[in-house]
Amino acid sequence: MFRKEIYTARRAKLKQTTGSGLLLFLGNNESGMNYADNTYHFRQDSTFLYFFGLAYAGLNAVIDIDHDKEIIFGDELTMDAIVWMGIQPTLREKGENAGITDIRPSAAIADYLKSAVQGKQTIHYLPVYRAEHQVKLLTWLDIYPGAEKPSLPFILGVVNQRNYKSAEEIAEIDKACIVTADMHLTAMRMVRPGIRESEVAAAVAEVAYSNNYQLSFPIIATINGQTLHNHYHGNLIKSGDMLLLDAGAETEMGYAGDMSSTIPADSQFTTRQKEIYDIAVASHEAAVNAIRPGILFEEVYDLSARVIMEGLKDLGFVKGDPSEAVRAGAHALFFPCGLGHMMGLDVHDMENLGEVYVGYDGRPKSTQFGRKSLRLGRKLEPGFVLTIEPGIYFIPELIDLWRSRQEFAEFINYEKVATYKDFSGIRNEEDYLITETGSRLLGKKIPLHTNEVEALR
Numbered sequence: 001m002f003r004k005e006i007y008t009a010r011r012a013k014l015k016q017t018t019g020s021g022l023l024l025f026l027g028n029n030e031s032g033m034n035y036a037d038n039t040y041h042f043r044q045d046s047t048f049l050y051f052f053g054l055a056y057a058g059l060n061a062v063i064d065i066d067h068d069k070e071i072i073f074g075d076e077l078t079m080d081a082i083v084w085m086g087i088q089p090t091l092r093e094k095g096e097n098a099g100i101t102d103i104r105p106s107a108a109i110a111d112y113l114k115s116a117v118q119g120k121q122t123i124h125y126l127p128v129y130r131a132e133h134q135v136k137l138l139t140w141l142d143i144y145p146g147a148e149k150p151s152l153p154f155i156l157g158v159v160n161q162r163n164y165k166s167a168e169e170i171a172e173i174d175k176a177c178i179v180t181a182d183m184h185l186t187a188m189r190m191v192r193p194g195i196r197e198s199e200v201a202a203a204v205a206e207v208a209y210s211n212n213y214q215l216s217f218p219i220i221a222t223i224n225g226q227t228l229h230n231h232y233h234g235n236l237i238k239s240g241d242m243l244l245l246d247a248g249a250e251t252e253m254g255y256a257g258d259m260s261s262t263i264p265a266d267s268q269f270t271t272r273q274k275e276i277y278d279i280a281v282a283s284h285e286a287a288v289n290a291i292r293p294g295i296l297f298e299e300v301y302d303l304s305a306r307v308i309m310e311g312l313k314d315l316g317f318v319k320g321d322p323s324e325a326v327r328a329g330a331h332a333l334f335f336p337c338g339l340g341h342m343m344g345l346d347v348h349d350m351e352n353l354g355e356v357y358v359g360y361d362g363r364p365k366s367t368q369f370g371r372k373s374l375r376l377g378r379k380l381e382p383g384f385v386l387t388i389e390p391g392i393y394f395i396p397e398l399i400d401l402w403r404s405r406q407e408f409a410e411f412i413n414y415e416k417v418a419t420y421k422d423f424s425g426i427r428n429e430e431d432y433l434i435t436e437t438g439s440r441l442l443g444k445k446i447p448l449h450t451n452e453v454e455a456l457r
């Protein structure tokens with residue numbers, strides 16, 4: 001945990017911006033995988049972590065702005081829990097660490113909320129993403145699953161704090177990114193024909209676990225990188241393949257790293273691979289050079305897509321004007337995802353609170369295929385932490401569909417594209433902090449250019 005003064009100050013600011021009512025923080029519980037005692041790795045809710053810092057299951061909290069109270073609701077461990085799962089600080093100690101002295105039993109929250117409702121207080125809560133949150137809202141507030149009405153002032157208050165990373169948060173994210181970089185360096189040194197994707201995934205995970213870190217999301221280690229989030233690890237890596245690795249570490253305090261690299265199975269990229277890879281790198285570097293305070297990230301996305309289309313035009317995949325092709329949405333055949341996203345306590349930071357608020361400052365998102373997957377489009381500001389991850393993907397099913405419809409036939413040379421249906425995909429990803437004057441790479445550099453990757457092989 002950070003110092004308790006940090007959590008106290010964060011809560012004070014949130015109270016000020018939300019103004020009135022009662023803020024309800026739903027902590028996370030343990031969750032059984034296949035029976036109650038065989039649980040998933042416990043992960044506290046990130047907003048709960050941000051304002052209270054307590055990574056323990058079974059806690060909930062209230063900030064009653066109207067009555068100037070901050071309360072943590074929880075129960076002491078039973079002797080059975082201590083015998084099986086070990087000791088934890090007492091509730092009083094947990095509260096002290098978070099700067100909170102008002103600690104009450106879990107069961108007391110129902111009556112507290114009931115009186116608040118009777119007193120006509122506004123109960124603010126955030127969007128739910130777990131069934132257990134829905135059960136709590138149903139039990140305490142009679143809100144049926146699906147009928148939740150999350151509080152916009154609460155969402156905006158949280159987003160407007162968590163989007164701006166403080167020095168101590170940046171230090172944590174740097175730590176996550178250093179281990180994340182080591183995960184990728186490990187893979188770059190070991191990938192070769194004849195080993196399985198699962199061996200790479202295991203070695204990558206070991207780097208995180210041996211640092212006592214977690215994974216910030218399930219590892220993607222695949223020779224079928226054309227599937228954007230491919231979590232299958234059962235293939236044998238063959239000569240001529242590329243392995244797309246997208247993996248990140250999460251520090252003990254819950255901060256994420258998120259990087260991607262594309263590694264040839266052989267000691268060198270083939271000419272065909274290098275031609276496409278170099279375009280992805282050009283797009284990546286154009287984006288990195290563009291990010292600074294004041295620039296609209298959606299413009300950086302346009303730039304990165306244009307560089308991809310220009311490069312693919314030089315190779316004969318694309319025709320016409322690359323800028324017009326991007327405006328029309330034709331680039332989404334090769335680049336059907338976004339350029340990057342906010343990162344912090346969540347790998348896609350605060351995605352549960354709504355991308356429109358986190359990444360678009362309330363501006364509606366595009367509904368165009370490809371562009372709609374851009375999670376971040378707003379003007380960049382100092383303190384934002386984000387990823388840069390353009391990619392070039394040859395997705396056979398998408399190519400076949402678009403070809404059959406002659407979609408954007410004025411921009412796409414389908415004859416040529418069809419010959420690359422077995423190419424797979426390329427993505428490289430780094431994490432950046434927006435500074436007062438530009439940006440700074442977080443963690444440490446991993447090889448990006450083909451010669452840098454090949455030097456490790």
Ligand code: GLY
Nearest residue numbers: 217246247258347
């Ligand atoms: N690293 C997974 C993603 O950014 O979607």
Ligand code: MN
Nearest residue numbers: 258387389429
């Ligand atoms: Mn990412």
